[in-house]
Amino acid sequence: MRPLIDMRSIQKSFGANIVLNGVDFEVLPGEVHALMGENGAGKSTLIKVLTGIYERDGGTIVVNGREVHYRHPKEAERDGIVVIHQELNVIPTLTVAENIFLGREPKIGRTGVIRYKEMEQQAASYLRRLGMDLDPRELAGRLSVGKQQMIEIARAISTNAKCLIMDEPTAALTEREIQALFSVIRTLKQQGVAVVYISHRMEEIFTICDRISVLRDGQFIGTKRVKETNFDEIVQMMVGRQIGERFPKRRVTIGEERLRVERLTKKGLFENVSFSVRAGEVLGVAGLMGSGRTEIMEAIFGARPFDEGDIYIDGRPVRIRSPRQAVEHGIAMITEDRKQKGSFSR
Incomplete structure (x- = not known):
C-alpha cells in the first residue's frame, strides 16, 4: 500500500x-x-x-x-x-x-x-x-x-x-x-x-x-x-535503556500534617467533607462525574465559596477567600481545563 x-x-x-x-x-x-x-x-x-x-x-x-x-x-x-x-x-x-x-x-x-x-x-x-x-x-x-x-x-x-x-x-x-x-x-x-x-x-x-x-x-x-x-x-x-519496575515502591518518610479540611460544605455540591494530608503523602480523591471532586478542590483553593467548614494548614486555621491567598499559603492547583480555568485574576 x-x-x-x-x-x-x-x-x-x-x-x-x-x-x-x-x-x-x-x-x-x-x-x-x-x-x-x-x-x-x-x-x-x-x-x-x-x-x-x-x-x-x-x-x-x-x-x-x-x-x-x-x-x-x-x-x-x-x-x-x-x-x-x-x-x-x-x-x-x-x-x-x-x-x-x-x-x-x-x-x-x-x-x-x-x-x-x-x-x-x-x-x-x-x-x-x-x-x-x-x-x-x-x-x-x-x-x-x-x-x-x-x-x-x-x-x-x-x-x-x-x-x-x-x-x-x-x-x-x-x-x-x-x-x-x-x-x-x-x-x-x-x-x-x-x-x-x-x-x-x-x-x-x-x-x-x-x-x-x-x-x-x-x-x-x-x-x-x-x-x-x-x-x-x-x-x-x-x-534508550532497559527499564526495571515501572512503578517501584519507594521509601518515603511521612511527615507532619500539612493540610486538614473539616466539615467543608457547599449546599447542592458537597457536604460535610473532612480529610487530612501529611508531608510526603499522596491522597487520591475519587468519585463519579458530578460527585463534587473538582468543586471541593476549588473551594480549598479559594476559587469557589463554601458555606461551612474549616481549613487548617500546618495545624493553624486559615481563611482562604481567593486563589491569591491560597498561593500565599503554599497551595497550588492544576485545573482540569487549563484553557478556561488555568489562571485566576484574584
Missing part, C-alpha cells in the same frame, strides 16, 4: 541545536499511527515541519505520491492534513454548526448572507457520519471538552480530511468521553482516514493504534506494529 504521508531523512535545527536528525515517518491510509517519545524528543517539531509551520533544513516529504513544500498549515489542509491541537480552537459563543463551517459558511450569492438552515443540515450530516449525537444549533460553550473536540473532528471531516493529527487528544477527557473518541476514530478508519495519535498514555496506544513510531533526542528509533510489541519494548525505545 502506498503511504499517504512519507517523510524521509528530515533535518531541522535551530541555530546549533539539532532538533530533528534524519527522521523517517510514514502514515498509511486508514491506519491509526502513534507518534511517541519523551518531552523534547521532536514530535511537535516533526508535525510542524510536516504542516508548514517550520521549513525543513533537509529531507523529503511526499503526500499522496507528490513531493510537497508546505509553507503554511492551510496548504497542508488543502491536501487533507489537519491538526487537532490539545488546546481546542472552538469559539464558545458560536453554535456547533458555526464552528464547523467557520470561515466557510454557505452564503446567498455575493450578499454575504449566511444560509443557516443549509449550514445546520450539512453540519448534522457530518456529525451523523461520525456517529455523534450533537445538536448543530447548540452553543459550543455549553458543551463538555469532549464534545467540543468532536466539533473539531467534524470540522476536519467537512474539509475532506485524509489524515487527522491528534495531539494528546484525551488529556482533558473523562473515561466515557475517551471511549466515545475511540468510537469516532474507528469510524474514521473504516472510511479510510488516517490518524496520527500523539500521546504518552500506553494503555490508549495499545488499545486504538495499529503502529507505533518512536523518536528519541530528535532521532528516529523505529516503528513497531502494536500486535508485535509490548509496553517494555516501547519504553526502552523511548528512554
Whole structure:
C-alpha cells in the first residue's frame, strides 16, 4: 500500500541545536499511527515541519505520491492534513454548526448572507457520519471538552480530511468521553482516514493504534506494529535503556500534617467533607462525574465559596477567600481545563 504521508531523512535545527536528525515517518491510509517519545524528543517539531509551520533544513516529504513544500498549515489542509491541537480552537459563543463551517459558511450569492438552515443540515450530516449525537444549533460553550473536540473532528471531516493529527487528544477527557473518541476514530478508519495519535498514555496506544513510531533526542528509533510489541519494548525505545519496575515502591518518610479540611460544605455540591494530608503523602480523591471532586478542590483553593467548614494548614486555621491567598499559603492547583480555568485574576 502506498503511504499517504512519507517523510524521509528530515533535518531541522535551530541555530546549533539539532532538533530533528534524519527522521523517517510514514502514515498509511486508514491506519491509526502513534507518534511517541519523551518531552523534547521532536514530535511537535516533526508535525510542524510536516504542516508548514517550520521549513525543513533537509529531507523529503511526499503526500499522496507528490513531493510537497508546505509553507503554511492551510496548504497542508488543502491536501487533507489537519491538526487537532490539545488546546481546542472552538469559539464558545458560536453554535456547533458555526464552528464547523467557520470561515466557510454557505452564503446567498455575493450578499454575504449566511444560509443557516443549509449550514445546520450539512453540519448534522457530518456529525451523523461520525456517529455523534450533537445538536448543530447548540452553543459550543455549553458543551463538555469532549464534545467540543468532536466539533473539531467534524470540522476536519467537512474539509475532506485524509489524515487527522491528534495531539494528546484525551488529556482533558473523562473515561466515557475517551471511549466515545475511540468510537469516532474507528469510524474514521473504516472510511479510510488516517490518524496520527500523539500521546504518552500506553494503555490508549495499545488499545486504538495499529503502529507505533518512536523518536528519541530528535532521532528516529523505529516503528513497531502494536500486535508485535509490548509496553517494555516501547519504553526502552523511548528512554534508550532497559527499564526495571515501572512503578517501584519507594521509601518515603511521612511527615507532619500539612493540610486538614473539616466539615467543608457547599449546599447542592458537597457536604460535610473532612480529610487530612501529611508531608510526603499522596491522597487520591475519587468519585463519579458530578460527585463534587473538582468543586471541593476549588473551594480549598479559594476559587469557589463554601458555606461551612474549616481549613487548617500546618495545624493553624486559615481563611482562604481567593486563589491569591491560597498561593500565599503554599497551595497550588492544576485545573482540569487549563484553557478556561488555568489562571485566576484574584
